[in-house]
Amino acid sequence: MEQAKPLPSYLIQRFHGWRATTYAGNKAWYRRLAESGQHPRAMVISCCDSRVHVTSIFGADEGEFFIHRNIANLVPPYSPDGEAHGTSAAVEYAVTALKVAHIVVLGHSNCGGVKGCHDMCSGIAPELELRSSFVGRWMDILRPGYQRVEHVPAEARLAALEKEAVLVSLENLMTFPFVKEAVEAEKMTLHGLWTNVGEGGLEQFVPGSGFVAV
Structure with a gap:
């Protein structure tokens, strides 16, 4: 090489x-x-964004978190189709081999991947619609989230879509049989978080209340 x-x-x-x-x-x-060997208590799925420093946010030591990062902290739906699925493989390993007690999906402000989805779905980034665009095809995962916020006022839509990225991932996690089984058996819990990079804030998703500050 x-x-x-x-x-x-x-x-x-x-x-x-x-x-x-x-x-x-x-x-x-x-x-x-x-x-x-490793015995992490939690898996954290976060964005690749270099400004999101998971271990610093939670003051975590080595061996504490099993961390998977991808564009816009997305989890695809369960789809054992024989294709390469890095995120799905990480989830499977965390749940079935490491037996983590928690899966945390961590979204963030000013997410470039989420903005790409917004621009693609709103018709101003046709290059992301190309079949050859890896980013575009990955951001297809978030299309259902965009449909839920496309009528939100323009000035608030991106932030709303960033939080939808967290919710879509939580919903998709529950399509994995081994995740669903662990959650329903109360062996594991799912958590949705969103952090404001510039303000140092952290919000968590609470069913019935939406995202609230911790």
Whole structure:
């Protein structure tokens, strides 16, 4: 693979700084993690957006969260069709192998993926309608959410669609038989969250009340 290059020097310097401080001060903990395997209490499905730092938001330690990130924190419906399904595979592993007690779907403000869905569905991003657009076909998952908010005033529609991304994912999670079984047996709970990146706020979905500040 001739195209692969050595890491930029600033990343190498940061690694050595981490190893000399954080790792050196917690070496026994890291070795225990390596030897005993992972036993996370929760799976977090969040956006790829670099501004959403899941472990910082919750002050989580290594080994605490099983984190899956994708564009717009979406979960597709259950569809064992033989295609490659990275998100579905992550959900299956978290529920059936790791036996997580919680699945958290974390949406966020100013989400570029959600805006792409909005623009595609409203007809101003025809390039995302192309069959060759990976982003567009992924954002098809959110089309039902767009249909629920398309009559919301324009100034509030994007924020509403960001929260619909969370709700659509929660709904789709319940189409997975192993998720439905675990939830109904009260072995696992689902949670929907939305964070305001600029304000540092966090809202959680409460059935009957919508998204409310925590």
